[in-house]
Amino acid sequence: MKKVIVIIFSLIILSIIGCEEKPSPTPYSPTPYNIDIPFGFPTDLNIPDDNPMTVEGIELGRFLFYDGRLSGRTHQDSLMSCATCHRQERSFEAGIDHPDFEDGHPHGISGLKTHHVMLPMINLVWNKTGYGWSGFLYPENQNVDMRNIEDMVRLAVLAKDEIDGDTTRIKNLFQSIEGYPELFGKAFGKEEVTFKNIERAIAQFIRTLISANSKFDGYMRGEVQFSPSELNGFVLFTTEEGADCFHCHGGYGNPLFTTHLFYNNGKDTIFTDPLDRYSITGNIMDHGAYKATTLRNIELQAPYMHDGRYKTLEEVIDFYAHDLNMSEQSDPLMHHIIYGGNQLTASEKEDLLNFIKTLRDDEFLTRKDFAIPDKFPDQK
């Protein structure tokens, strides 16, 4: 009997030991990165399940975002990275003063201009309705390769009017650059460079680009006061009898300063752009509709509108005051359109502009962890 008990006991011990996982030869333990939700901001984030944010992934993403070899080429004239167009000092847009782009309209490595001008690359972790002016990348897309920031990275790398790269060449190049394979190992558990992981890392970095510390945010938190002009501008911004910007561009209750939705804002009456919102929905009422951009840091992000037709914020404010064009497709929220615009006076326009400038976030524009690294992994 004793023997039987000993045998059974031994078998139990053996089975417990046998069920334990064998230690991994290369420990992979990335550090989870949690986004601190700023005051009043949404708690629902757009982070895909297959790309959780980690400190290591973000670090790698930042290197890749700024590394001109993302073009897959190493000659000095052929380098191009995300940061070639997305400049931190311009809130990650090109800006109208970009040294290589006429009127701030980007072109790719081949000189081909992009179809539209740029959208702000900030606070994208809260965008759940679609990326791009038409919202062509959206989470519920039947095409699983056209859903999120990861896909935006791939499309930008492949596009003739952007980086015009080759994914095989790019991954092979980064595999050969000293330091990168190790970073891929830390971020994704494998030192083998894959383009999928390049997409993931850059997307993780982009999701950290959060602007939430402007003067307006200080005002929301009760830390600073507005000047009388800024305050009057805020009232104009958030009243129907004023400028009525808030229904599309947010305010205190929606501090993203966009709904991330799509509107025909009365720029035109004839719609010929093949890449407007209609191109996604097929609804004729969506002709001439585009994403409402966030107004955070907007003063740095000229030119304005999808085609960059306005060079200054003053021009944009004038457009909304006097130059709206009514069409069957103009959004009902544009109720001032029957008068041609909201008819703001010169001093009201100035107040509105002063309020919009309170959305500038200087901390965001100079944060070291968003800036180009001092050195890349191969110390170049």
Add this chain to the structure above:
Amino acid sequence: MKLLNKARNIFLTITIAILFLMYSCGNDPIVPSDPVGKLKFEFYHLIDNSKIVFDSLIYFNEAGNKYLINEIQYFISDVEIHNDDGSSIILNEWNDIHYIDTDMESSQEYTFKEDISTGTYSAISFTFGIVDSKNESLMFVNPPHSFMFWPENLGGGYHYMKLNGKWINEDNLLAPFNFHLGRGQIYYSFPDSITDYIDNSFRINMQNVSYNIMADQTTTIVINMNMNKWFSNPNTYDHNYWGGDIMQNQEAMSHAIENGHDVFTYTLK
């Protein structure tokens, strides 16, 4: 043999002890409970008893305005169901505020969390919008609810409803209207000096509904919003008179709210 019997006794004792422990560590003894069922609302949006064809300029209101509807977004809250005997049940303990959006199919169905005692019920009531004491700014931080915010300088909180459309105005132009309801303002001098705010939310009482909650079943009630009712009875609401925006016009909002009493009807499904 003696040893084997002893081992068998020990085995039996341990088994009984384990079974006893398992039973005693489990949930409380099952007590037969009253039979319960679920209640679900479905929201329909009608003009002239038919579902709205959005963006179609085919409708007329009592004032004779030819109009179209682009979208409707609104809150109902504090749903209460009433028994035949006069008692009532407050669903979700007053905590429920439900958002309905004609562009979001999922928002147009709502099953209440509670198990409801079976029986016959005779009425439904709810608040259109959100009562002032609960209508606090930043209580919703996530879209689409957060997009309904009502600006601080107009009283804060949230729109009760955004009804957006267009009508053919007196100049024969297709003019936009934003029939937006929420907290009203009393102005000392318009638009700069506000002396007070007004709670424009109101109760909807649907009497003589008569519906059964059945054991382990979900009873579905269709809540119809009849759009033209917003524009009639007792007030003929004319877009040409009130214009395209009314958030800062308490008189227009109060006309709409007075008309609101019979906007909602029900259908049993």
